[in-house]
Amino acid sequence: MYNWGRMRRVGVHTSIAGGLSRSLERAHVLGCTTVQLFSHSPRGWAVKAIPNEERERFASLRRDLDISPVYIHASYLINMASPEAALRKKSIAMLREEMDRADAIGADYVVLHTGSASGDDAAVSRRRAIGALNEVARSGRWAAGLLLENTAGERGDISSRVADLAEIFHGVGGTLVAGVCIDTCHAFSAGYDIRRDDGIRAVAEEIDHAIGLERVRLIHLNDAKGDLRSGADRHEHIGLGRIGTAGLRRFVLAAPFRRVPLILETPKERETDDARNLRAVRKMLFGEQ
Helix, strand or coil: CCCCCCCCCEEEECCCCCCHHHHHHHHHHCCCCCEEECCCCCCCCCCCCCCHHHHHHHHHHHHHHCCCCEEEECCCCCCCCCCCHHHHHHHHHHHHHHHHHHHHHCCCEEEECCCECCCCCHHHHHHHHHHHHHHHHHHCCCCCEEEEECCCCCCCECCCCHHHHHHHHHHCCCCCEEEEEEEHHHHHHCCCCCCCHHHHHHHHHHHHHHCCHHHEEEEECCEECCCCCCCCCCEECCCCCCCHHHHHHHHHCCCCCCCCCEEECCCCCCCCHHHHHHHHHHHHHHCCC
């Protein structure tokens, strides 16, 4: 009998302070086998080129440490659905840059929040996002794949439901979009009760019908501060939120999701938080103390 937990790739979002390759070193110290990072500071539009030596060091270190897959989280400034043409243009250019940078360091995927309606109709906004993503898709080809992430259902969200995510996924031509990232906090806050077997079956069937379970390439494993259907994008430490350890364990070990890599985006209030949350996940998966 397979121990699915033992086969699991588990990691966290790590800091790139001091250079992109430092994110791999930090992940290795924490015992991670996969990692997520920003490819640049997410606080501004200005982006510095990645030096050749840093590209080479990242690729070499990744091989040596056996960290895979590598996920880049796209800048939070990107809003492919914006009604403002200038912001949409900047978002398109930034996403191209994210894809270029992913290929430069050999990352496997770029994770994207598709955007916010910003007071406009959600359906109209999704069509804008699809149009903007198609502009990116027509402008080049990348080895890295783009993953569309579900959102929590906050005001303006355009992709909190699987059907909405599927509309965008299927609306983009070419090979740009490789799949989706499912965030547990976002799913729960949007109304999917992933604590329960029937809720897990329902969301798995919805994903399989609308997108395909094989397209789930990443799970963001986060507990939730908000209640079911709260629409609150507020991540909590593993086991301390409304989903809870038993619910998260039930979800990640369910047959449709048990081979999907896990990345934690839990709060970082203390230096020891990542290690503590990873211990909770390893105990959940492997029975480790």
